[in-house]
Amino acid sequence: MSTTAEPRGMRPLDPMIEPGHTYASVTDKIAAVVLTRPLGIGWLAGFALTFSLVMMLNIAVGWLITKGVGIWGINIPIGWGFAIVNFVWWIGIGHAGTLISAILFLLNQKWRTSINRFAEAMTLFAVACAGLFPLIHTGRPWMAYYMFPYPSTMGIWPQFRSPLIWDVFAVSTYGTVSLIFWFVGLLPDLATLRDRAKSRYQQVIYGMLSMGWRNSARHWHRYQSAYLLLAGLATPLVLSVHTVVSFDFAVAIVPGWHTTIFPPYFVAGAIYSGFAMVLTLAIPLRKAYGLEDFITMRHLDNMAKVMLATGLIVAYGYFVEFFMAFYSGNKFDVFLAEQRLHGPYSHFYFALILCNILTPQLLWISKVRRNVAALFIMSLVINTGMWLERFVIVVISLTRDFMPSAWGRYSATFWDYAIFVGTLGLFVMLMFLFVRGLPAIAIAEMRELVHETEEKGHQ
Amino acid sequence: MTEHRSHLHGVMGEFDTPEQLLAAARKAREAGYKHIDAYTPFPIEGLAHAIGFRWTAVPLITLIGGVGGGLTGFGLQYWCSAVSYPINIAGRPLNSWPAFIPVTFELTVLGAAIFSVVGMLALNKLPEPYHPVFNVERFAAASTDRFFLVIEARDPKFDVTGCAKFFQEISARHVTEVKDEE
Numbered sequence: 001m002s003t004t005a006e007p008r009g010m011r012p013l014d015p016m017i018e019p020g021h022t023y024a025s026v027t028d029k030i031a032a033v034v035l036t037r038p039l040g041i042g043w044l045a046g047f048a049l050t051f052s053l054v055m056m057l058n059i060a061v062g063w064l065i066t067k068g069v070g071i072w073g074i075n076i077p078i079g080w081g082f083a084i085v086n087f088v089w090w091i092g093i094g095h096a097g098t099l100i101s102a103i104l105f106l107l108n109q110k111w112r113t114s115i116n117r118f119a120e121a122m123t124l125f126a127v128a129c130a131g132l133f134p135l136i137h138t139g140r141p142w143m144a145y146y147m148f149p150y151p152s153t154m155g156i157w158p159q160f161r162s163p164l165i166w167d168v169f170a171v172s173t174y175g176t177v178s179l180i181f182w183f184v185g186l187l188p189d190l191a192t193l194r195d196r197a198k199s200r201y202q203q204v205i206y207g208m209l210s211m212g213w214r215n216s217a218r219h220w221h222r223y224q225s226a227y228l229l230l231a232g233l234a235t236p237l238v239l240s241v242h243t244v245v246s247f248d249f250a251v252a253i254v255p256g257w258h259t260t261i262f263p264p265y266f267v268a269g270a271i272y273s274g275f276a277m278v279l280t281l282a283i284p285l286r287k288a289y290g291l292e293d294f295i296t297m298r299h300l301d302n303m304a305k306v307m308l309a310t311g312l313i314v315a316y317g318y319f320v321e322f323f324m325a326f327y328s329g330n331k332f333d334v335f336l337a338e339q340r341l342h343g344p345y346s347h348f349y350f351a352l353i354l355c356n357i358l359t360p361q362l363l364w365i366s367k368v369r370r371n372v373a374a375l376f377i378m379s380l381v382i383n384t385g386m387w388l389e390r391f392v393i394v395v396i397s398l399t400r401d402f403m404p405s406a407w408g409r410y411s412a413t414f415w416d417y418a419i420f421v422g423t424l425g426l427f428v429m430l431m432f433l434f435v436r437g438l439p440a441i442a443i444a445e446m447r448e449l450v451h452e453t454e455e456k457g458h459q
Numbered sequence: 460m461t462e463h464r465s466h467l468h469g470v471m472g473e474f475d476t477p478e479q480l481l482a483a484a485r486k487a488r489e490a491g492y493k494h495i496d497a498y499t500p501f502p503i504e505g506l507a508h509a510i511g512f513r514w515t516a517v518p519l520i521t522l523i524g525g526v527g528g529g530l531t532g533f534g535l536q537y538w539c540s541a542v543s544y545p546i547n548i549a550g551r552p553l554n555s556w557p558a559f560i561p562v563t564f565e566l567t568v569l570g571a572a573i574f575s576v577v578g579m580l581a582l583n584k585l586p587e588p589y590h591p592v593f594n595v596e597r598f599a600a601a602s603t604d605r606f607f608l609v610i611e612a613r614d615p616k617f618d619v620t621g622c623a624k625f626f627q628e629i630s631a632r633h634v635t636e637v638k639d640e641e
Binding site for chain 1: 477484496497498499500501502503506507510512515517518521525535536539540543544548551555558559561562564565566568569571572573575576578579580582583585586587588589590592593599600601602603604
């Protein structure tokens, strides 16, 4: 990397890829994680632990389907509990993957190259975890197909004026587009694995998955065209998804939900938590597989800056919620704002402010952004904070409806926690399988980056 | 050797760098070869142009998918809400089009994205598990760090010795015949 373009007096930027790498060395290093590296005790232990959490999830969901949603802490008036909190949290986490793969691609941010693949995988797995919740929250998940417009014998159709139906379309479109975007990105890398695979078994599997991709210039040309178009399509899509999720709340008249700041503030919060999750995954990944050459301090530093920026937007959102409550003079809105500070769940609100607004201000300090351990802890704190934010939005509003006779309390049960922790296990287990089955870093794009870095060096 | 032209896919030259390959592709075009293809471990700017491939239908297919998806989305909602089972919900008009925008938008994106990918694969004729270039052992390096140019046998100017000579003149590192076993 040339450092001459940097303004004087500033620390030169860290490289996006450590110097000295060639096309072959990046290919070898990334492909070896999948093809030749033996299963370590760490991987096996991690997989065993997360697999047992998935078994717990199976039991919890099985019990839920047997007994009904009464085993959860939800009641009347708090009809939305952990399930919706978790749904919004998971779908938000997915957003960073699409931001990295699509928006940063359109903005020509080269540093996205080494993190986009596993961030996209993270998106898919997070959407899978998210999608589970509305499904089981219906109480009768075997009837979930009612949400799709199909010609039923009853002659009725979904209510297309309802944000909950918009949600079905938004989330299922998001899941589908994320999957095909990810697959298109994987295609050349699957061919790379096919060409390098030693065992028959690997050759057949990667051979089938790569569809006979042969790196032809004509293919690359159409491929790049499709990839650019997909990035252009995924960009408005990702913004629309959390906007639609926020409509689930904003279109309702419940105090604390009925606010116009929700769409942008939900999208910013989604990216905020998503980048935190990318860091949570990237830091152990680069350590465990020795990928520090590819996921450099530059990446961690940039992701920390994105978190800081989106965190400030979220902080602005919190401020506007309060401001609008008092500015509107609507007594229900004012009351709800006071309930957040003084009500029975105020400790959640203060914990949220601590996690989401106060702690991340440390990211202004360059030393903190360059401290891997500090960033890892920060990413966990922010993820906790974003979960609390959704809890505050969903639960506090529902416990304090318009009439005191409709007030209530909510506390989660064992089964609520079991399902939430179970989806955490599912998410991490899928990541474990992903890093050993598919290249966690986009190999073809890394070769391109090596080429571009070399060209810059020659200039 | 030249008698078995029907079993020959073409002649392949191998290069070390993208710049060499790009120059070779341009020279092959200048030498009058029409049916050439290049194989590279990552996309190279200008290469498709250099082998004489300019226009791709992928954007058009994507547009068709997007427009089709959008019309389907809006049409579906209009038909369900205003034609098939009209029902008064909170006094809203049957065709409450602003409320139909989110689903219309999502289906536009979905249609465009699916058409784009399926269109790209179909135009590339993928999946295609067998291709003669895979018969060349060294070709596996096309997905690592080697750059290949193939002059195909269906080219009117094709002639094994001539092509081999051409590749030697432009100093290809390695020249091979590509056999088609079908």
